[in-house]
Amino acid sequence: MERREAQSTSDTGDARVDRHKGEQQLLVSQLRLEGIVESAMDAIITVAEDQRVVLFNRAAERMFGCSIEDAIGQPLDRFLPVSFREAHHHQVQDFGHSGVTSRKMGRLGSVSGLRAGGEEFPIEAAISHIVVEGQTYYTVILRDITERKRAERLLRQSEERYRRLIAISPYAILVNRGNRIIFANDQAIKLFGAVKAEEILEKSPADLFHADDQDIVRRRIDELFEGGAQVPVLEEKIETLDGRIAYVEVSGTRFVDEEGPAILIMLRDVSERKRLQEQLRRTERVAELGTLASGMAHEIGTPMNVILGRAEYLMDRVTEEPIKKGLQTIITQVERITRVMNQLLSFVRRKAPQRVPLDLRKVIEDSMEMFQERLATNQILVEMEMADPCPMVLADADQISHVLINLIMNALHAMPEGGTLRVGLAPEQAMVKLTIVDTGHGIPSEVIKKIYDPFFTTKEFGKGTGLGLTVVKGIIEEHQGSIAVESKEGSGTSFTVLLPMSQ
Amino acid sequence: MALVENRTTARVLIVEDDREMRNLLCDEFCGMGYQLREARNGDEAFLAVLQSEPDLILTDLRMPAGGDDYISRLRTVAPKCPIVVITAFGDATLKAQVVKAGASAYFDKPVRIADLKNCVQQLLDHQQGAER
Structure with a gap:
C-alpha cells in the first residue's frame, strides 16, 4: 500500500510536470491555431453533422454581418439564400459519401451567400470534412467574390462593346x-x-x-x-x-x-468610288474637250479662212497654170482640214442622246434610200432580213442614223467592184441586234483592234478622217449598247450592234 | 464696160477683229466697188452704225462685245440693213439663234470668198430693188 502510494506520489510529481508541459504545449498549439483561423482573410465556417455552426471566424463575421455568438449553433442554411438551401442539403449528403473536395458546393453554378441584412452575394467556396471521435465536421472556406464578379462583368461589357464596334x-x-x-x-x-x-x-x-x-x-x-x-x-x-x-x-x-x-x-x-471617279474624269474630259474645241475652232477657223481667201484671191489674178494648180492645192487642203475639224467638233460637242422609243426598221430604210443610187452604181446586191414585228429600241433617231450611214458607207467602200450587203434586224434577249455584213476586202487581223481609235484610217491619204468608227462607237456606248466586228481578209466584214429595247 | 451707175455705191460695214481676215475681206470687197467701212469689235460696229447706217453689215461673232446678242443689238439700230454673219465652226444651235436674232445670212468659216461675195451681191441688189 505504501509503495503504491509512494509510486503514485512520485508518479504524480513527474506526471504532473509532464502533464503541465503537455497542457502548456496544447494551449500554445490551440492559441496558434485559433490565431491562424481568426487572422485568415477567408471566412472559415465549420459545421457539425447536424449542419449547425461550431466554428465561425472573424472573416466570416465580417462577411455575413453576424457575430460569433449569434452564429454558433445556427444551421448553415441561415447563411445561404433560400433558393440554395434545398440543393445544399443534397450536396452535403452526396459530399459526405464521396469525400472529394470541390471548389463549388455542387453543380449549382455560382454559389451565393446571404448576409445578415438579407443581401445575397456571390461566393467561391471550398469544402472539406474531418471525422473526429466519430463525429463528422464539415469546414467551408469562403471568399466573397462580389468585387471579382463585378470586375469580370465590366470587362465582359467592355469586350462586348469593342467586339460590337469591330463588328459594325x-x-x-x-x-x-x-x-x-x-x-x-x-x-x-x-x-x-x-x-x-x-x-x-x-x-x-x-x-x-x-x-x-x-x-x-x-x-x-x-x-x-x-x-x-x-x-x-x-x-x-x-x-x-x-x-x-x-x-x-x-x-x-x-x-x-x-x-x-x-x-x-x-x-x-473603293471599287465603286474608283468607277465613279473614272466616269467623272471621262465626263470632265469630254466637257473640257468641248470647251477647248470651241475655242480652238475660232483660233483655227479664222486663219484657215485667211489662207483660203488669199489663195482664191490669187487664183483670180494669175494665169500661169502651175501657179493656179498650186493655189488649187492649197484650197483643197484647207477644205480637207475643214472636214476633219467639223467631224471632230461634232464628236466633241455631242449632247447626250435624246432617247425615245424608236422603230429601227424605219431608220434603216431611210438610210438605205440615201445610198440607193450608189449601191446600184457599184453593183451591190442588197439583202434585208428584218424581223417583223421588231421591238423598238430606246434611241436618238439622228444619232442612230449617223451610225447606220457610217457603217453602210464603210461597207460600200469595201466593195468597189460589187458584192453583197446584208442588213439584219432581230430581237436578242433584252436587246435588239442590228447586223451589217459585206463581202468586201475585209479587215486584216493586225488592224482590226485599232479600228475604233481616233484618227486611225485605212483609207487612202486624204480620203478618210479616221473618226467615223470612233464616233459610231461613242454613240452606241452612250446608248448603253455594244458594237462588235468580225472580219476575214478577202471574204468580208460584219458589224453587230446591240441596242437596249425600250420597255 | 462700166456698170450702170445710177445707183449709189453700196456702203458695206465690215466687222472683224482679226487683222488678216479684215484685210482679206476689204481687199476682196474693194474690188467690187463698194464703199467700205471697218470696225474691229462690237462697240465700234455700233458706233459706226449710229454715225451712218450702212447698206449691208458683214460681221464675225466671236470678238470683244460680240456674241449672239450683239446681233439683236445691231438690229435695234439697223432694222432694215441685211446682216451677214460669218463665224468659225459654229453649230446648228448657234446658227438658229443668230438667224432668230435677225441675221440675213450665215456662213461658217472657212468660207469661200466667192460664195460670200455672191451672197452679199444678192442681198444688196434685193435691198436696192426694195428701196426703189
Whole structure:
C-alpha cells in the first residue's frame, strides 16, 4: 500500500510536470491555431453533422454581418439564400459519401451567400470534412467574390462593346499574326466574297490579294513586322473568293499584345468610288474637250479662212497654170482640214442622246434610200432580213442614223467592184441586234483592234478622217449598247450592234 | 464696160477683229466697188452704225462685245440693213439663234470668198430693188 502510494506520489510529481508541459504545449498549439483561423482573410465556417455552426471566424463575421455568438449553433442554411438551401442539403449528403473536395458546393453554378441584412452575394467556396471521435465536421472556406464578379462583368461589357464596334465597323478588319490571318470581322468576310470566317482564317494575308499586288503586300508586311509602326494607306487590288476583282484601300498598323507582335489591317472597298471617279474624269474630259474645241475652232477657223481667201484671191489674178494648180492645192487642203475639224467638233460637242422609243426598221430604210443610187452604181446586191414585228429600241433617231450611214458607207467602200450587203434586224434577249455584213476586202487581223481609235484610217491619204468608227462607237456606248466586228481578209466584214429595247 | 451707175455705191460695214481676215475681206470687197467701212469689235460696229447706217453689215461673232446678242443689238439700230454673219465652226444651235436674232445670212468659216461675195451681191441688189 505504501509503495503504491509512494509510486503514485512520485508518479504524480513527474506526471504532473509532464502533464503541465503537455497542457502548456496544447494551449500554445490551440492559441496558434485559433490565431491562424481568426487572422485568415477567408471566412472559415465549420459545421457539425447536424449542419449547425461550431466554428465561425472573424472573416466570416465580417462577411455575413453576424457575430460569433449569434452564429454558433445556427444551421448553415441561415447563411445561404433560400433558393440554395434545398440543393445544399443534397450536396452535403452526396459530399459526405464521396469525400472529394470541390471548389463549388455542387453543380449549382455560382454559389451565393446571404448576409445578415438579407443581401445575397456571390461566393467561391471550398469544402472539406474531418471525422473526429466519430463525429463528422464539415469546414467551408469562403471568399466573397462580389468585387471579382463585378470586375469580370465590366470587362465582359467592355469586350462586348469593342467586339460590337469591330463588328459594325464599315471597314473590313483583319488581324495578322505570324503571317496568318487570325481574325476577320464580318465586313472582311463579305469583302473577300466568303460566307464564313474559316474561309479566310489561317491564310497568309498576301494570298488574299491579286497576283499583281502580292509582292508589294508582302514587303509592307515585312516592314511592319520589322518595326515600322505604320505604313501609308495604299490602294491595292484583291481577287475575291468568288472571282471578282475589287479595289481596296489598305492600311496596316503593328501592335503588340500578350501573344506577341501582330498587324491590324483595315481595308475599304473603293471599287465603286474608283468607277465613279473614272466616269467623272471621262465626263470632265469630254466637257473640257468641248470647251477647248470651241475655242480652238475660232483660233483655227479664222486663219484657215485667211489662207483660203488669199489663195482664191490669187487664183483670180494669175494665169500661169502651175501657179493656179498650186493655189488649187492649197484650197483643197484647207477644205480637207475643214472636214476633219467639223467631224471632230461634232464628236466633241455631242449632247447626250435624246432617247425615245424608236422603230429601227424605219431608220434603216431611210438610210438605205440615201445610198440607193450608189449601191446600184457599184453593183451591190442588197439583202434585208428584218424581223417583223421588231421591238423598238430606246434611241436618238439622228444619232442612230449617223451610225447606220457610217457603217453602210464603210461597207460600200469595201466593195468597189460589187458584192453583197446584208442588213439584219432581230430581237436578242433584252436587246435588239442590228447586223451589217459585206463581202468586201475585209479587215486584216493586225488592224482590226485599232479600228475604233481616233484618227486611225485605212483609207487612202486624204480620203478618210479616221473618226467615223470612233464616233459610231461613242454613240452606241452612250446608248448603253455594244458594237462588235468580225472580219476575214478577202471574204468580208460584219458589224453587230446591240441596242437596249425600250420597255 | 462700166456698170450702170445710177445707183449709189453700196456702203458695206465690215466687222472683224482679226487683222488678216479684215484685210482679206476689204481687199476682196474693194474690188467690187463698194464703199467700205471697218470696225474691229462690237462697240465700234455700233458706233459706226449710229454715225451712218450702212447698206449691208458683214460681221464675225466671236470678238470683244460680240456674241449672239450683239446681233439683236445691231438690229435695234439697223432694222432694215441685211446682216451677214460669218463665224468659225459654229453649230446648228448657234446658227438658229443668230438667224432668230435677225441675221440675213450665215456662213461658217472657212468660207469661200466667192460664195460670200455672191451672197452679199444678192442681198444688196434685193435691198436696192426694195428701196426703189
